[in-house]
Amino acid sequence: MHHEHLADWQHDHRFSPVNEQGEKRTLYVLILTAVTMIVEITAGSIYGSMALLADGWHMATHVAAFFITIFAYRYARKHADDPAYTFGTGKVNVLGGFASAIALAVVALVMLIESLERIVHPQDIRFNEAIAVAVLGLLVNVISALLLRDGHSHDHGHDHGHDDDPHHGTHLHDHNLTAAYFHVLADALTSLLAIVALVSGKFLGWHWLDPVMGIVGAAIITRWSYGLLKQTGPILLDASIDKGGRQAIVDAIENDADNRISDIHVWKVGASHYAAIIAIVTSTPRSAEHYKALLRNFDRLSHVTVEINTCSSSKHAPTIGHQHTGC
Structure with missing residues (x-):
């Protein structure tokens, strides 16, 4: 490739993380999530379950986020040596993470509004069917999380202490894959909370728990979104090191x-x-x-x-x- 033939006095502008495994696994997760989304929306329509419909459309936002992730990988790779980008395309993956963080925040807001609406106007739920599909959704999300975890390099979006230290070159951050991982965790969390709420509603009659769990899930997802924005925003704004x-x-x-x-x-x-x-x-x-x-x-x-x-x-x-x- 072009950068392999640079002379000693030339600069290389390839600053994008090369993560072919992460890209491939994100594609698998995209397919799994899209199939589960279709199943949940179809089941919700057939069984008249607003909970399943809501979770299905919620997963649709994550499908869009995974498209952002894959697009960012491929765009960064395609334009890595394009002179139109002064310092290469290293920030494309960071931008993908930032965009996905915004999507997470929107998901959290929609969950909050929907949950508050259900507190005011409780909805009848066909518990057996809803629980079965929610368990299926959780299973898919667990598989997806396992797929992304290895390529994720255990970087769960936390500050490891070396992020602003130019001495350390071995710990690489892939905010794009971090964002995809968080979307999977958000899906798994909402499925788990839905199962707890549905089981409690079926056996204990705690119908109020369903919207309350939705509010809890929205709060946790908002925190993940804020963490990603806090990481990616300063990089996009050319913030100085500490x-x-x-x-x-x-x-x-x-x-x-x-x-x-x-x-x-x-x-x-x-x-x-x-x-x-x-x-x-x-x-x-x-x-x-x-x-x-x-x-x-x-x-x-x-x-x-x-x-x-x-x-x-x-x-x-x-x-x-x-x-x-x-x-």
């Missing part, structure tokens, strides 16, 4: 000779890749490669641009890091 990571880069440069950093920008160009633009002031200028070598331990700095400015020792240079009374 002060600790930024200072570590500054120290690595300024601890060498009389180098001082007058300007620095470090931001994510993908889920796990950083770009940096660094302006250095020094009275003993060296080659750009010398300064890049000082940052060799920062594995996740995938694209570094260095500007070198020569100064007289009699002048004071503005600095980002250490106070300096020389150059």
